[in-house]
Amino acid sequence: MTNLRTPISRHLSRRLGYLTGLLFIVFFLLNPNAVRAQVESQQRKLTIEGIELVGNKKTSPEVILRDVDIRPGTRVTPDEFADLLLRNRQVLEETNFFKAVEVFSRPGSERGKVVAIIEVQERSGPFFQFEGGYNDLSGWFFIPASLRFDNIFGGGNRFGARFLLGDRLNKLSFWYRNKIFREKVILDAEVYGAGKMFIHYFGQEKAHQDVGFGGLRVKLTGTGRVGQHFFMGFRAENYDPKDTIDLDSGGLLPSADLPPDIADDLQEANLQALSFGLLHDSRDNPSYPLTGFWGALTGEIARKEVRETNRISNFGKLTFDARIYRRLFGRQVFAMHVKAGYGTPDSPFYERFYLGGANSLRGYADRRLTPAGWGTKLILTNTELRFPLTNEGFPNHKATGVLFFDSGGIWAPGDTPRIKDLYGALGLGVRYKMPILGTMRFDFAFPLNDIDDETVRFHISLGQTF
Amino acid sequence: MRKIVNTFLFGLIVTCQTQLVFASPGEDGKIRIEHVSPRLVDEHFAVSAEFVNLFSDKIVSTIRSGLKSVIQIEIQVRNDAQKDVFHKRILRTISFDIWEQRYAVSDADTTRFVTEFSDAKRLGGRLQDKLLIPVARLNQTGKFFIRMKVGINPISSRQAARASDWLLDPNQRQEYVASENRSSTFEINLNRLVSFFISSRKQSDYISDWFVSPVFRMSDLNK
Numbered sequence: 001m002t003n004l005r006t007p008i009s010r011h012l013s014r015r016l017g018y019l020t021g022l023l024f025i026v027f028f029l030l031n032p033n034a035v036r037a038q039v040e041s042q043q044r045k046l047t048i049e050g051i052e053l054v055g056n057k058k059t060s061p062e063v064i065l066r067d068v069d070i071r072p073g074t075r076v077t078p079d080e081f082a083d084l085l086l087r088n089r090q091v092l093e094e095t096n097f098f099k100a101v102e103v104f105s106r107p108g109s110e111r112g113k114v115v116a117i118i119e120v121q122e123r124s125g126p127f128f129q130f131e132g133g134y135n136d137l138s139g140w141f142f143i144p145a146s147l148r149f150d151n152i153f154g155g156g157n158r159f160g161a162r163f164l165l166g167d168r169l170n171k172l173s174f175w176y177r178n179k180i181f182r183e184k185v186i187l188d189a190e191v192y193g194a195g196k197m198f199i200h201y202f203g204q205e206k207a208h209q210d211v212g213f214g215g216l217r218v219k220l221t222g223t224g225r226v227g228q229h230f231f232m233g234f235r236a237e238n239y240d241p242k243d244t245i246d247l248d249s250g251g252l253l254p255s256a257d258l259p260p261d262i263a264d265d266l267q268e269a270n271l272q273a274l275s276f277g278l279l280h281d282s283r284d285n286p287s288y289p290l291t292g293f294w295g296a297l298t299g300e301i302a303r304k305e306v307r308e309t310n311r312i313s314n315f316g317k318l319t320f321d322a323r324i325y326r327r328l329f330g331r332q333v334f335a336m337h338v339k340a341g342y343g344t345p346d347s348p349f350y351e352r353f354y355l356g357g358a359n360s361l362r363g364y365a366d367r368r369l370t371p372a373g374w375g376t377k378l379i380l381t382n383t384e385l386r387f388p389l390t391n392e393g394f395p396n397h398k399a400t401g402v403l404f405f406d407s408g409g410i411w412a413p414g415d416t417p418r419i420k421d422l423y424g425a426l427g428l429g430v431r432y433k434m435p436i437l438g439t440m441r442f443d444f445a446f447p448l449n450d451i452d453d454e455t456v457r458f459h460i461s462l463g464q465t466f
Numbered sequence: 467m468r469k470i471v472n473t474f475l476f477g478l479i480v481t482c483q484t485q486l487v488f489a490s491p492g493e494d495g496k497i498r499i500e501h502v503s504p505r506l507v508d509e510h511f512a513v514s515a516e517f518v519n520l521f522s523d524k525i526v527s528t529i530r531s532g533l534k535s536v537i538q539i540e541i542q543v544r545n546d547a548q549k550d551v552f553h554k555r556i557l558r559t560i561s562f563d564i565w566e567q568r569y570a571v572s573d574a575d576t577t578r579f580v581t582e583f584s585d586a587k588r589l590g591g592r593l594q595d596k597l598l599i600p601v602a603r604l605n606q607t608g609k610f611f612i613r614m615k616v617g618i619n620p621i622s623s624r625q626a627a628r629a630s631d632w633l634l635d636p637n638q639r640q641e642y643v644a645s646e647n648r649s650s651t652f653e654i655n656l657n658r659l660v661s662f663f664i665s666s667r668k669q670s671d672y673i674s675d676w677f678v679s680p681v682f683r684m685s686d687l688n689k
Contacts, residue, residue, distance in 0.1 A: 044565060046532055078532045078561075082621050085533075104524045104620060105531040111564055114531045117524075 045075040049108035054119040058154030059097065066156070066183050067091050070116050081105070085116060092120065096158070097151035099123055123151060131162070134461045136359045136366065138196065139167030168197035168208075184227055188219040198241075198350060199367050200262070204452070206248040209262075211350055212240040215271075233275040239350060240268040261373025261412065265348040267309070273302035283325060287439075288395045288464070290333055295322035304348060315347040323466045331394060333386040337466040341378040345413035353378040355410040355423070358459035359466075362406050363425025363445035365457070371412040379417070380408035382465055389430070400431040404465075406445070424448035425457075431464060439463050495519050499614050499677035506687050510597040511552075511604060513541065517591045517616045517674070525620050526583065529569075534561040536619045537590055541598065546609040546681060552599045560590045604684055611681045617673035 050072050053061055068088050076084060085103040092101040102119040127150070131143035141164055148160035157178045164171040173192035180187050193214035200207045215237030222230045243266045245253040255263055276299055283292035300317045319341045326334045341353045352374035357366035361380060382404065389399035409422040427445035434440050443459040498518040505512050520537065521529075529535050536559055543552040559572040569586035571578050580586050604610070 046564075078534070082533050086621055102524070102620075104528045105533055106527040107531045107564070117527075119524075 045077055045112075046081055046114045047108070047112055048072050048074045048076065048081070048116060049113040050115050052106075052115055052117045054117060055122065056120050056154075057122060059120065059122060059151060059156070060154060063097070063151070063154070063156035064092065064118065064120065066179065067095055068118070081114065081116075088118070092118070095150070096127075096148070097123070097156065122154070126152065126160075134358070135166070135169070136354070136357050138169035139366070141166030141169060164194075168199075170195050179223065184223055186221045186223060188217075188221070190217045191215075192217075200245060200372060201368060201370060202253075202259075202372050207245045207253060208248070209245045210242040212242075213237055213350075229279055231277050231279060235271070235273050235275075237271045237273075238268065239271060239348070241266050241350065259372045262349050265350070268307045269348070270305045270307060271302060271348075271351075273300050275300040285395060288400075289323075289325040289335070290327045290395055291325050293322070293324050296320075302347075302351070304346075313346045315344045315351070317341070317343040317347060317351065328385075331388050331391075333384075335384045335386055335466070337380075337382040339378065339380040343376040345376060347376060349374045352376055353410060355380065355408055358441070358443065358461040361408045361423060361425060362404070362427055362443055362459055362465075363447035363457050364423070364451060364454075368451060369408075369410060369423055371410060371415075373412055375410035376413045377411040377415070377417055378408070379410075379422075380406075382406050384465065396433075398433050402429040402431065402443070403427075404429065404443070404445075423451075429459075437462065441465065495522060495671070497616060497618070497672070497674040499616055499674055502612060502614060502677060502679050504612060504679070504682060504687055505595060506601060506684070507595050507597060509601055511543070511599050511601055511684070511687075512595045512597045513593060513612060513614075514595055515593045515614060515677075520591045520616065520618055521587055522671075525618060528620050529560055529562050529586075530564075530583070532562060532564045533621060534559050535621070536560075538617045538619065539593065540613075540615045541596075542613040543598065543604075543610055544613060545605070546611075551604065551610070554598060556593075556596070558590055560586055562586075601684060606684050609681045609683055612677075612679040614677045614679075615674055620672065 048070060051065070051068070051070055053064055056064060068091065070084055070088055085105065089101050089103040092098065098120040100121040104117040104119065106115050106117060108114050127148055129143070129146040129148060131146050132141060134140050143162050143164045146160065146162040148158070150158045150160075152159075155178075157176070159174070159176040161172070161174045164173070171192055171194035173190050173194075175188070175190040177186065177188050179185065193212075195210060195212050198209045198211055200209060215235060217233065217235040217237075219231060219233040222228050243255045245258065245262075247253055255266055258266075278297045279295070281292075281294045283289040283294055296319075298317075298319045298321075301314070302316065303312065303314050305312045319339070321337075321339045323335065323337045328334055343352055353376065354367040354370040354374060355361050355378065356364040356368035356370065360366075361369060362382075383406070384402050384404045387401050388394055388397045389401050390397045392398070404427050405424070406427075407422055407424040409417060411417050411421065415421075425445045425447045427443055429441060429443035431439050431441050439462060441459070441461045441463065443461075443465075445457050445459060447454060447457065497520055500516050500518055502513065502515040505514065517537075525535055536557060539556040539558070541552075541554045541556070542550050545551050556573065559570070561570050561572075562568070563570065568579050568581050569583060571580070571586055571589040578589055580589065
């Protein structure tokens with residue numbers, strides 16, 4: 001069969017080739033302007049001769065040019081040059097280093113050459129931000145006072161202070177960010193003190209426990225084609241959990257009645273951890289991906305020392321988190337998120353995994369599926385079919401509808417993961433872009449497991465689920 | 467802890483007030499609209515106007531290097547009850563062909579070529595008896611006035627950028643690691659928000675203020 005087809009297909013493709021060529025010749029004979037335009041468009045390109053920086057009194061040219069991708073010697077059409085200038089203006093505006101950025105151009109030293117002009121207006125002092133959001137562990141939070149000193153000395157440094165008030169978290173932190181090692185690594189550092197409320201479930205009984213913590217976190221993330229896939233971090237923290245747990249129904253649960261996984265971690269402890277990871281991001285648009293992949297594998301080794309007894313224990317954690325996006329017929333997007341985690345049994349409860357909530361397994365309350373003492377083995381999948389409800393500006397449209405199926409399981413130390421332990425939920429939701437807040441998320445999730453006699457749970461949050 | 471927080475909040479209030487006091491717009495080289503004259507031409511209500519300071523050195527240099535600049539003219543004709551009876555937006559493009567060494571001034575339906583920038587400036591920087599609306603559609607005894615505004619986009623729309631630049635990343639913040647603590651946040655730059663409202667009258671260096679003509683009747687206009 002193959003032998004018969006090959007000569008026929010060759011013959012047909014040759015004929016098709018001749019026909020296409022003939023059509024092109026006829027088209028160009030009938031449209032001499034098209035030929036001229038074609039030739040002219042190839043010839044009439046501008047050559048970028050250089051970049052001039054204006055207005056940078058304290059900011060070194062290197063700090064500005066490290067974010068700019070205008071390359072002298074490049075040949076571009078006038079339209080491409082305009083796009084290039086505008087794109088770079090946006091990039092520089094997003095650095096927050098300047099009050100204003102303008103882009104212009106001027107003729108170069110000879111006809112066909114052009115010079116890009118970047119004019120910046122530097123900041124003379126700090127600036128303030130109001131921030132807010134929703135976080136799986138902390139609930140809703142606001143940062144009424146966030147003070148930033150971006151590029152205050154002109155070296156491209158960012159540092160600031162923020163005071164966070166939350167549903168279940170209060171935190172004061174000082175942070176620093178800059179590119180180091182010839183722009184090859186991004187350094188993030190934070191010193192902070194915080195108080196967090198942890199939620200526990202003991203069967204149907206909900207309880208909460210305050211944990212004070214503070215310390216230092218440092219993270220190094222690579223840049224460039226290869227470096228961007230790697231990161232590593234270090235943290236040195238002090239944890240001081242309250243030794244009693246408040247029951248939501250009233251009263252206290254004394255430490256003697258607590259499960260061993262919690263009771264063993266009630267003493268004040270110092271913790272040092274080293275983390276490392278791999279990262280890959282090929283999404284076409286981070287805020288509303290139509291296609292692509294985002295994945296991270298993070299490993300952590302940690303050492304915990306109880307302050308009173310000097311007892312030392314080591315633990316480790318491995319987390320895999322991946323999202324895949326595929327555009328289906330038209331404007332629908334199939335999106336899937338898989339997360340798997342493993343922690344060694346010695347890990348304290350405040351370092352373990354949770355399950356349930358708006359950003360986790362929908363259909364159940366925040367952390368509702370988490371075992372007492374929290375989990376050391378986790379699997380979670382979120383599958384969504386996303387479709388625009390408004391068309392204008394797609395993919396930056398206003399409203400998106402979602403049908404979803406979530407499934408997952410979590411196990412305490414010593415428990416063996418089994419299929420029958422998995423939980424599930426089906427649901428539908430709407431995401432709507434609001435001014436200032438960004439994307440608001442509303443989900444109605446129907447739990448497939450009978451946990452609290454609930455038939456539907458409503459989640460409200462910000463951004464896409466993943 | 468409380469002392470630190472109080473000191474921090476006090477610093478915030480003092481600095482915010484300082485920002486409010488010192489945020490004041492400047493007026494140098496502002497684009498202006500002059501010599502606005504409504505007329506009746508071919509049974510239409512028409513208007514002429516001149517735009518001053520439209521072409522700053524930066525814009526001239528950008529045009530001469532081969533990039534297009536877009537002039538946007540907003541014209542409203544209102545009655546004495548302050549209601550729009552007519553609204554028109556004119557987009558005009560000025561470009562320079564560095565190979566042919568000529569300027570092109572393009573409106574919606576016409577393109578005119580000139581070799582001197584002074585001619586391009588004259589063509590782009592004015593309206594000459596622009597026909598707006600058939601006179602028959604206007605109340606002959608009613609009172610009207612014209613509101614007009616002009617702006618130039620050196621490369622593209624600056625107005626859109628201005629409206630959004632006090633909003634930082636309103637979408638979900640990028641996650642860099644497989645986090646145990648997933649969050650979605652928003653941020654508002656308070657300084658830019660304050661200056662946006664304080665300087666809203668100033669608009670931009672590339673946009674004029676609204677020009678408002680004296681009130682007139684159709685019967686008062688010259689043909």
